[in-house]
Amino acid sequence: MKINNIWLLAFLFIGLTACESDDDSLADPIDEEQELINGPAPVYTSGTADFSTFVSLGNSLTAGYSDGALFARGQAESFPNILSKQFALAGGGTFTQPLMSDDIGGFLLGGSPVLDPITGENLFKPRLIFDAANQTPISVNGTSTTDITNVNPGPYNNMGVPGAKSYHLLAPGYGDISNFPAAANPYFIRMASTPGTTVIADAMTLNPTFFSLWIGNNDVLGYATNGGDSSDVITNQGTFDAAMTGLVSTLTSNNSEGIISNIPNVTDAPYFTTVPYAPLDPTNPSFGPQIPTLNSVFGALNPIFQAIDPSRVIVFSETSASPVVIQDETLTNIAPQIAGALGASPTFPAFISQFGLDGSNPAVVQLAAGLLANLYGQSRQATPNDLLVLPSRSIIGNVNQMTADGLIQAGLPAAVAGQFSTEGVTLPLEDKWVLLPSEQTEIANATTAFNQTIANLATQYDLALFDVNTFFNSVATGGYQAGNAFMTADYVSGGTFSLDGVHPSPRGYAVIANQMINIINTKYGSNLPTVNPVDYRGLYLD
The missing domain is CATH 3.40.50.1110 (SGNH hydrolase)
Structure with a gap:
């Protein structure tokens, strides 16, 4: 309070002095108090610019x-x-x-x-x-x-x-x-x-x-x-x-x-x-138990990948996070080679039989070989150099119903079609989800x-x-x-x-x-x- 009174006396003195000057206008004492306490209010200028419009x-x-x-x-x-x-x-x-x-x-x-x-x-x-x-x-x-x-x-x-x-x-x-x-x-x-x-x-x-x-x-x-x-x-x-x-x-x-x-x-x-290239966690109960089956599926394709381009080999880890499977348009489409190799493989009929398909029917064997070839002709697992766009996180691991419906129309049972339509796992992520x-x-x-x-x-x-x-x-x-x-x-x-x-x-x-x-x-x-x-x-x- 004593400090405030001292300031008040100062302002009274300033006010009386102002009355004796040639300026008939009086400054706001509150503004002057703030100026004495805080210093003069800053004056902002535009320099050589004109900000009016x-x-x-x-x-x-x-x-x-x-x-x-x-x-x-x-x-x-x-x-x-x-x-x-x-x-x-x-x-x-x-x-x-x-x-x-x-x-x-x-x-x-x-x-x-x-x-x-x-x-x-x-x-x-x-x-x-x-x-x-x-x-x-x-x-x-x-x-x-x-x-x-x-x-x-x-x-x-x-x-x-x-x-x-x-x-x-x-x-x-x-x-x-x-x-x-x-x-x-x-x-x-x-x-x-x-x-x-x-x-x-x-x-x-x-x-x-x-x-x-x-x-x-x-x-x-x-x-x-x-x-x-x-x-x-x-x-x-x-x-x-x-x-x-x-x-x-x-x-x-x-x-x-x-x-x-x-x-x-x-x-x-x-x-x-934001979305990591390797988001597939083996501790995830929706993914981890599927890893042996998935590795069995890609085990039928990996020898072909290994012979043509080892960078395309797909393996899911049971101990650490695995990369998603993506479609890479820069890769040579090896669908014909895949279809030919699978159709001629003596073990392929038994392989597709585990999915409920008639491996004894040559037409079914060729159908399955062609479908897998089309799915994985330009596929590989992602690397740290690939960037997954933010919306991809909402679809990875989900069934792409449009793809599943297409596989059903091609002759696959609904359950099998769904298994091969899981985004980023069995269905390679489309180009729109990945920046190569x-x-x-x-x-x-x-x-x-x-x-x-x-x-x-x-x-x-x-x-x-x-x-x-x-x-x-x-x-x-x-x-x-x-x-x-x-x-x-x-x-x-x-x-x-x-x-x-x-x-x-x-x-x-x-x-x-x-x-x-x-x-x-x-x-x-x-x-x-x-x-x-x-x-x-x-x-x-x-």
């Missing part, structure tokens, strides 16, 4: 996508929204985002879920949350209320469009619902100012004085997350270069300044590093080339450059100290990535924003403060 372009990483969906709470913690709040301290203006209608995530189309025409699965599922009781990710309860047909035309300051590749930002009609799903994006449909506009055109309508551009991830990511199965190919280098040059030249056409970010190596993300070394090389080469293009453009247009690739790699290999939180790239526990294994968590986005702020301060002479990443959650539990 900030526009951010990109894909899901810019939109604030996390946990497998875009939802309102996640958008509030997008890195552009975090940046805009810091920019506001140095002249930044309002920042608008095309908010989803709820915190569920996903979409409706005319009031109904958007279904895959082949599988019938919901293409836009609710977001994931972490079920702490069972230590597993689950879908949040609820149904999306965000309908693609409910258009709220922009332009918005956050022009992040989940799913967009580099050239999509320049594509007319990308927001035209009449082009959906073949050539239009549901996220851009909801926010496009007109059906025929482009993302870059809407962004330029705001006359940005400062921008961020982080695009190109999907130009390699789609290929990677699909296990390199060619359902989503890597963007052609020429196409990428033209798109990036067009975007940067347009964004800087009004002498705007900004920051451009490059593409991280997707294989640093937990989507590709050759596919990893393709991705790495494309990422390097794309990042060189981005670096060249940053130099040519004198922009700040955020080397996300190097930063994410450092987090993946050594971790990152964010205040009193140590962050890694580990799934669930690492704090950097969300439950989808690809997109950052809110805390991860905060760290990204901080990295950008530091780079912007260095490049443009601003002195923006960073945020405390611990103020942002690492996992959603609800």
Whole structure:
């Protein structure tokens, strides 16, 4: 109390002195008390940058996508929204985002879920949350209320469009619902100012004085997350270069300044590093007792593998975890050799008889030989160099009913068909579940080339450059100290990535924003403060 009284007397003196000055205005005594105690309030400046109209372009990483969906709470913690709040301290203006209608995530189309025409699965599922009781990710309860047909035309300051590749930002009609799903994006449909506009055109309508551009991830990511199965190919280098040059030249056409970010190596993300190549545990009661039978089955094939290519030999250990069986498209298909060798083997009829097949019937023998040949013509066990994608963990050890039905139609009894349709055990994992070394090389080469293009453009247009690739790699290999939180790239526990294994968590986005702020301060002479990443959650539990 004595200390407070001393400060009070000081303020009275200051107030009387101020009355005698030529300034008729009085400062707030509370503010002056805080200034005397804490020192002068910091004055933030933009340096040579102008943050008054900030526009951010990109894909899901810019939109604030996390946990497998875009939802309102996640958008509030997008890195552009975090940046805009810091920019506001140095002249930044309002920042608008095309908010989803709820915190569920996903979409409706005319009031109904958007279904895959082949599988019938919901293409836009609710977001994931972490079920702490069972230590597993689950879908949040609820149904999306965000309908693609409910258009709220922009332009918005956050022009992040989940799913967009580099050239999509320049594509007319990308927001035209009449082009959906073949050539239009549901996220851009909801926010496009007109059906025929482009993302870059809407962004330029705001006359940005400062921008961020982080695009190109999907130009390699789609290929990677699909296990390199060619359902989503890597963007052609020429196409990428033209798109990036067009975007940067347009964004800087009004002498705007900004920051451009490059593409991280997707294989640093937990989507590709969480599922071990050898997950088959002999202590698992569903797997361990089957090992002798499995080794007997592959014992009929291993002599053939040994003679042609010893790396294809398949053996399951009874004492340690075993690798899954995968299909390797880079291997020569030896199905004809397998069929011929098994059909001519004098022991093969007795072998198939143990599965209830008529080994005395030559037609059945040839049928069985052909089916095994087709299953294992390009198979091998995984190695540490193979990367299993995160969703594979939900199917390994399960019966692939489609394959089982096909074997039944081919003439196998239902029980036998099921035995030879167990994912990763008797049924080699399809290419979409595994990123092979050759596919990893393709991705790495494309990422390097794309990042060189981005670096060249940053130099040519004198922009700040955020080397996300190097930063994410450092987090993946050594971790990152964010205040009193140590962050890694580990799934669930690492704090950097969300439950989808690809997109950052809110805390991860905060760290990204901080990295950008530091780079912007260095490049443009601003002195923006960073945020405390611990103020942002690492996992959603609800």
